[in-house]
Amino acid sequence: SQAALPGQQLPFGGENECCCPASPQDPSAPQAGREGELRRRCWLVGGEEGCTEGDEVIFTFSDCHNTCGFHMFLTMVLSPLCSRSAAWVGALAMGMIFFCSPVVSMFTDHFGCRKTAVCGATVAFIGLLTTSFANSLILRYFTYGILFGCGSSFAFQPSLVILGHYFRQRLGLANGVVTAGASLFSMGLPVLLDRLIGPLGLSRTFQILSLFMLVQALLALTFKPLLPTVVAGVRKYFNLRVFHIVTYRVWAFGVATAVLGYFVPYIHLINFVKEKFKENKKEWVLLVCIGASSGVGRLAFGKIGDLIPGLRKIYMQVASFMALGLMSMMIPQCAVFEALVVVCVFLGLCDGCFLTMMAPIAFELVGPMQASQAIGYLLGLMSLPMTAGPPIAGLLHGYFGNYTVAFSLAGVPPMIGGVVLFFVPLIHRRIQRNQESSEEKLTTVHMLPTTPPAGEPKSCSNGDILPGYTDVETHI
Numbered sequence: 001s002q003a004a005l006p007g008q009q010l011p012f013g014g015e016n017e018c019c020c021p022a023s024p025q026d027p028s029a030p031q032a033g034r035e036g037e038l039r040r041r042c043w044l045v046g047g048e049e050g051c052t053e054g055d056e057v058i059f060t061f062s063d064c065h066n067t068c069g070f071h072m073f074l075t076m077v078l079s080p081l082c083s084r085s086a087a088w089v090g091a092l093a094m095g096m097i098f099f100c101s102p103v104v105s106m107f108t109d110h111f112g113c114r115k116t117a118v119c120g121a122t123v124a125f126i127g128l129l130t131t132s133f134a135n136s137l138i139l140r141y142f143t144y145g146i147l148f149g150c151g152s153s154f155a156f157q158p159s160l161v162i163l164g165h166y167f168r169q170r171l172g173l174a175n176g177v178v179t180a181g182a183s184l185f186s187m188g189l190p191v192l193l194d195r196l197i198g199p200l201g202l203s204r205t206f207q208i209l210s211l212f213m214l215v216q217a218l219l220a221l222t223f224k225p226l227l228p229t230v231v232a233g234v235r236k237y238f239n240l241r242v243f244h245i246v247t248y249r250v251w252a253f254g255v256a257t258a259v260l261g262y263f264v265p266y267i268h269l270i271n272f273v274k275e276k277f278k279e280n281k282k283e284w285v286l287l288v289c290i291g292a293s294s295g296v297g298r299l300a301f302g303k304i305g306d307l308i309p310g311l312r313k314i315y316m317q318v319a320s321f322m323a324l325g326l327m328s329m330m331i332p333q334c335a336v337f338e339a340l341v342v343v344c345v346f347l348g349l350c351d352g353c354f355l356t357m358m359a360p361i362a363f364e365l366v367g368p369m370q371a372s373q374a375i376g377y378l379l380g381l382m383s384l385p386m387t388a389g390p391p392i393a394g395l396l397h398g399y400f401g402n403y404t405v406a407f408s409l410a411g412v413p414p415m416i417g418g419v420v421l422f423f424v425p426l427i428h429r430r431i432q433r434n435q436e437s438s439e440e441k442l443t444t445v446h447m448l449p450t451t452p453p454a455g456e457p458k459s460c461s462n463g464d465i466l467p468g469y470t471d472v473e474t475h476i
Contacts, residue, residue: 089137089145094263095387096149097156098379104157105376113158117220120154121213127151128210132203155216157379161359161372162223177299242374247428248365251314251421252378255358258321258417260385261410262354265328265347266290267390272403277337289341290348297352305357311425313361320353321418328411332404385413 107116127147134140196205242248273283305313327346334340359375366374393406400406 089140090267091387091390092141092145093149093152095383096146097153098383098386100150100153101157101376101379101383102373103376104154105373107154108158108161108372108376112223113162114220114223117155117158117162117223118217120151120156120158121217121220122151124148124151124155125210125213125217128206128213132206132210151213153379155213155220157372157375158220158223161375177302240377242366242370242377245366246431247311247424248374250427251361251365251424252381254417254420254424255317255378256381256385256417257420258324258414259382260389260413261328262324262389262414263386264389264393264406264410265331268393268397268403268406269331269344272331272407273337273340275403277340282337286341286344289344290351293345293348294352294355295348297349298356299352301353302356305360311361311364311428313357313364314421314424316353317357317361318418318421320350320357321414321421324350324354325411325414325418328414329408331407332402389413 104116104120124147127143127149130143131140131148134143193205196208200208269286270283273286301316305316308316323346327343327350330343331340334343358378359371362374362378363371389410393403393410396406396409397403
């Protein structure tokens with residue numbers, strides 16, 4: 001058994017590396033039998049150890065993590081084809097993904113990961129399908145911006161939470177392998193859209209893309225949560241207990257600050273290339289480079305994150321935000337297209353590191369039982385700055401006539417966020433030291449009784465006290 005230091009979360013599940021312990025509802029089952037049963041429930045995800053139980057597949061390579069990557073690259077490719085007013089539809093959808101996250105966390109806690117993800121992917125499917133028939137911008141604000149955005153949120157977040165039910169010591173690698181599916185998909189998406197939009201048109205393209213969301217609804221049926229479900233009232237699902245944790249508050253504030261400039265390069269990159277490299281017609285190469293390097297980063301940094309104990313994983317996010325800010329500032333300085341390719345490779349690596357470490361850090365900060373709400377509130381805090389960043393960059397481009405100021409300023413928030421995150425492990429260690437000191441003082445008080453005030457007789461529980469001696473010395 002493992003003992004937790006004061007203020008430290010116990011590793012969820014002891015020595016078993018793969019799965020969380022069985023529900024406490026079956027305490028009579030032998031430990032070896034429970035571990036064997038749980039190990040049979042895991043599955044080999046892109047090379048990671050796991051198993052199957054019957055015909056049910058717990059995880060699939062193309063997990064619902066594809067939702068966020070799918071939407072990000074769909075927005076990147078379709079934005080240049082739309083007017084400036086229509087581009088706000090994509091910004092609304094991306095904002096809804098994060099804005100709905102606190103509500104999604106409540107649904108996940110109450111209904112479970114499987115039902116929430118299936119319903120979300122179904123709503124996203126309906127949103128994309130109806131967008132293909134929408135003949136006005138107002139309708140697309142509803143079908144794509146709201147329906148698809150909200151559905152994507154309900155499909156995306158449970159896929160972050162479900163991994164924590166099965167993996168502990170290798171949660172980073174499992175998260176990296178699963179999210180790498182989004183990167184592989186993102187590499188082929190620009191080429192697919194380039195081939196589809198021309199001959200088929202935008203409406204037919206949306207109809208074909210909606211099928212991917214239907215597939216995600218089917219894949220989400222494979223989720224089988226292991227953590228026990230607790231029936232409780234509304235206050236259990238609508239509470240702010242995670243914000244009582246100081247380290248979580250600082251971490252959430254730092255990430256929310258950083259993402260103000262996070263999405264700017266992804267939205268405006270294609271327009272920047274068309275503006276600066278007019279003769280170059282291979283903008284899709286940049287999207288493929290970002291997708292490929294992001295996939296490599298998710299696998300590599302996921303494995304590295306598992307080797308780093310505790311909250312030191314946050315230093316990986318610090319490095320990724322610093323590098324992301326620097327690369328954003330370097331984009332307008334690229335004089336040749338090849339230099340921009342190199343910058344995009346580093347952007348993808350930073351993206352992979354940031355996204356892969358988000359769920360493991362949340363589990364480290366608040367534990368598995370509150371991880372759903374911790375991730376939900378974090379994504380909710382990210383919604384406003386992430387949605388506001390690209391439009392602000394567009395306004396700066398319209399005012400100055402180029403992207404130099406927009407990309408340069410977009411690199412500042414990630415650097416500020418990285419500086420804020422740097423202090424999270426330091427604050428955690430300081431809190432631990434204070435709690436350990438309090439425990440030592442409390443132990444000393446119980447071991448040695450305090451001296452009674454002057455004028456009061458000394459008490460002794462074992463016979464008379466000797467003149468001039470304390471009761472401890474008398475006992476000796």
